[in-house]
Amino acid sequence: MNAERPSGRGAADDVADLARRAGQLAGWAARTGVALGRKLPGVETAERSVRQVERQLLTELRRRLDEVDDPYHAALTAASAMHRPAAVEATVTLVPARDNHAEPLRAAMAELLNHSIGFGRERAREYFYAIILRQLTPDEARILSALSDGSPFPAVDVVERTGLGGNGRVVLRNASTVGKAAGVSLPDQVPGYVTRLIGLGLVDLDEEVPSLETQYEILLTDETVREAEKHVRRAKFVRRTIHVSRLGAQFWQACDPSLG
Numbered sequence: 001m002n003a004e005r006p007s008g009r010g011a012a013d014d015v016a017d018l019a020r021r022a023g024q025l026a027g028w029a030a031r032t033g034v035a036l037g038r039k040l041p042g043v044e045t046a047e048r049s050v051r052q053v054e055r056q057l058l059t060e061l062r063r064r065l066d067e068v069d070d071p072y073h074a075a076l077t078a079a080s081a082m083h084r085p086a087a088v089e090a091t092v093t094l095v096p097a098r099d100n101h102a103e104p105l106r107a108a109m110a111e112l113l114n115h116s117i118g119f120g121r122e123r124a125r126e127y128f129y130a131i132i133l134r135q136l137t138p139d140e141a142r143i144l145s146a147l148s149d150g151s152p153f154p155a156v157d158v159v160e161r162t163g164l165g166g167n168g169r170v171v172l173r174n175a176s177t178v179g180k181a182a183g184v185s186l187p188d189q190v191p192g193y194v195t196r197l198i199g200l201g202l203v204d205l206d207e208e209v210p211s212l213e214t215q216y217e218i219l220l221t222d223e224t225v226r227e228a229e230k231h232v233r234r235a236k237f238v239r240r241t242i243h244v245s246r247l248g249a250q251f252w253q254a255c256d257p258s259l260g
Helices: 011-039 044-067 071-080 104-118 121-135 138-147 178-182 187-199 210-220 223-229 246-255
Strands: 153-161 167-176 203-207 235-244
Touching: 104 121, 121 246, 138 178, 138 187, 138 235, 138 246, 153 178, 153 210, 153 223, 167 187, 167 223, 167 235, 178 187, 187 203, 187 223, 210 235, 223 235, 235 246
Parallel strands: none
Antiparallel strands: 153 167, 153 235, 203 235
């Protein structure tokens, strides 16, 4: 942020370049962490080292993304030093607040609208991917890496069975074996990770796949599932599968260092 930009170069150009570099760093960290974990079973020191590098890469990536081209951040920064007309690059007029400073929310929207004017298809896609990438945790990157080849994984919801045999309240949603396969640091958070990835549109939730019967049985013995089962009088397990979505596959391809 403090470095001088080349003439004619704006924040949108910076974030496009950063997205390309950031995607390679994060993709490499996630995939390498999984690969080494499989090749060196039991070598805890090596695994910890890989995880530390992964965390450092993703932390630095998120910090840089937060500093570059976050419209709300830019609006707040501008507002704090503001003695300028209520406009952004003379393209979108802002509504000034009572103190003659642009309101941060309005300024942030103006920043986005200004970007939309100059963005082509590729730059818009890179910006979109950068925003997604900034929201991922290291464990979620690992899960996406494990799903990236298109393989389905079992998922279950733990629900309370009603007196008529129907489904009552859900006490656990989207538990899955994918966390163990990905080697996540927080196995008990896998249901939340999967739910977030579904919410981001990177992962799809589908019907049960009978060929995964053995994996479903293993999942039902998972500690998180067993703990949830204790909180209902009569538990019912709703079986589903998860797999990378079309968006998730496109996103991973953009971040996969082996394709760069």
